[in-house]
Amino acid sequence: MRNTFxxxxxxxxxxxxxxxxGIPAAAQPGPMELIPRxxxxxxxxxxxxxxxxxxxxxxxxxxxxxxxTSGEPCDSSYRLGDRAGQRNISAVGREQAxxxxxxxxxxxxxxxxPVLAGPVYRARDTAEEAFGAAQVRVVDGxxxxxxxxxxxxxxxxEHRRLFATPPRQPGFNVVLVGHRTPAIMIVGQAxxxxxxxxxxxxxxxxxxxxxxxxxxxxxxxxxxxxxx
Numbered sequence: 001m002r003n004t005f006x007x008x009x010x011x012x013x014x015x016x017x018x019x020x021x022g023i024p025a026a027a028q029p030g031p032m033e034l035i036p037r038x039x040x041x042x043x044x045x046x047x048x049x050x051x052x053x054x055x056x057x058x059x060x061x062x063x064x065x066x067x068x069t070s071g072e073p074c075d076s077s078y079r080l081g082d083r084a085g086q087r088n089i090s091a092v093g094r095e096q097a098x099x100x101x102x103x104x105x106x107x108x109x110x111x112x113x114p115v116l117a118g119p120v121y122r123a124r125d126t127a128e129e130a131f132g133a134a135q136v137r138v139v140d141g142x143x144x145x146x147x148x149x150x151x152x153x154x155x156x157x158e159h160r161r162l163f164a165t166p167p168r169q170p171g172f173n174v175v176l177v178g179h180r181t182p183a184i185m186i187v188g189q190a191x192x193x194x195x196x197x198x199x200x201x202x203x204x205x206x207x208x209x210x211x212x213x214x215x216x217x218x219x220x221x222x223x224x225x226x227x228x
Contacts, residue, residue, distance in 0.1 A: 118142030
């Protein structure tokens with residue numbers, strides 16, 4: 001069953017977050033305005049194959065949205081450390097995360113360790129299932145926007161910094177695991193809707209100033225659910 005309440009709540013929070021970020025209402029898209037969306041690419045598609053080839057070369061950043069949360073209750077407490085009050089990844093999400101780690105290794109995509117993950121459980125659990133808990137460092141800078149409170153500007157600034165920071169080792173890629181809305185607030189509404197599915201990775205090329213969006217790679221697709 002589609003979780004339309006979570007969908008509506010998520011949309012409301014995105015609108016509030018855009019306002020909090022200082023984006024004027026006139027600059028925000030209206031409900032009937034058509035916005036070109038990034039199309040997530042599976043590995044087997046030509047676009048996916050191009051992203052995989054670029055990742056094999058290294059020097060990129062992969063920002064993963066947490067894995068599948070279908071059927072799980074929405075956030076209620078918005079407190080870090082309160083697993084029961086958070087929307088968690090599902091059993092499907094745990095398997096999806098494990099397969100993401102396996103897929104990266106099978107494709108020959110080198111990942112720089114440690115992987116960085118946000119402190120909300122659905123992000124850190126995704127990273128730990130994919131790469132192992134010992135290879136994950138939890139950082140507040142990848143916190144979900146609706147947990148950030150007065151720190152939102154700082155959290156967004158840290159997302160931007162991490163998006164623009166290349167790996168230390170040649171041939172490797174940085175992996176970050178977090179949440180969709182901060183990425184939308186930075187990249188724009190082209191990343192909205194279904195552009196970044198749960199478990200999908202936004203692929204970025206760090207530049208001298210800022211970053212370039214190369215696309216979204218959906219390594220282990222699962223059926224779309226309305227989720228937080």
